[in-house]
Amino acid sequence: MFTGIIQATGAIRAIERRGGDACLTVTVGDLDMGDVALGDSIAVNGVCLTAVRFDAHSFDADVSGETLACTTLGDLAPGARVNLEKALTPTTRLGGHLVSGHVDGVGEVLRRWSDARSERFRLRAPKALAKYIAEKGSICVDGISLTVNRVEGAEFELNIVPHTLSETTMGDFGAGRRVNLEVDVIARYLERLLLGEQAATPGGVTEALLAEHGFIKPR
Numbered sequence: 208m209f210t211g212i213i214q215a216t217g218a219i220r221a222i223e224r225r226g227g228d229a230c231l232t233v234t235v236g237d238l239d240m241g242d243v244a245l246g247d248s249i250a251v252n253g254v255c256l257t258a259v260r261f262d263a264h265s266f267d268a269d270v271s272g273e274t275l276a277c278t279t280l281g282d283l284a285p286g287a288r289v290n291l292e293k294a295l296t297p298t299t300r301l302g303g304h305l306v307s308g309h310v311d312g313v314g315e316v317l318r319r320w321s322d323a324r325s326e327r328f329r330l331r332a333p334k335a336l337a338k339y340i341a342e343k344g345s346i347c348v349d350g351i352s353l354t355v356n357r358v359e360g361a362e363f364e365l366n367i368v369p370h371t372l373s374e375t376t377m378g379d380f381g382a383g384r385r386v387n388l389e390v391d392v393i394a395r396y397l398e399r400l401l402l403g404e405q406a407a408t409p410g411g412v413t414e415a416l417l418a419e420h421g422f423i424k425p426r
Contacts, residue, residue, distance in 0.1 A: 208295050210300075210301050211304055211353075212302045213291065213350060214292050214293060216236050216288050217265075218236070218286060218288050218289065219234075220285060222283065228272045229280075231251070231267065231269075231270055233249075233265060235264060235266065238291050240263050243258060243266070248294040249294070250292045250293075250294075252280065252283075253347050253349050253350030253388075253389055254308060254387060255307070256268035277313070279313055288376045303352025305393075310388065312332065312333040312336050313386065314333065316329075316380050316383065318382055322366065325368050326377075327365065328364065328380060329362060329364050330364075337361040339398075341394070344391055346390060348387070
């Protein structure tokens, strides 16, 4: 698990393609590797990866074909900057929100504009994720724990303060950029709990189910 509070930015040093998967070498910038052990988890742009080799300056991680297909890691080229966070410990301050490092989908930056000293961003999520994104709720974008300011359908807006812009890769974001999205884990579990016994059968949360539990008025 992670918190979505970025500890350092690094860069992709190399990508070695191995059939349908790959091995990444990531330089860690100012990330303290002193307490890292072989097999530890490190989030790279919000994707939980396992360190299979490391030193004080970099680490290697194997990336499966599934991860390459479902995240933006397959888009990265050597030199690309990435957000880094080590897995949380029992004594870690939870300054962001609980993040699993399991990306739910890839979104796109639609627009960026200035608002006083902050920068605002409008992004589009995959339609299947829209139901999990709520105004003033939490979302993880390329590993960064952020607050949703506004939602319209599958599009949502973020207000990013100068510190976040300087300490993460968000300063590089512009229209057209693809980003990893992870919705709030609580929303995903709530949906599953609403299904009750129906969770064991195919289907999902329907209007009829929501009406049955009093969340909406039946038509």
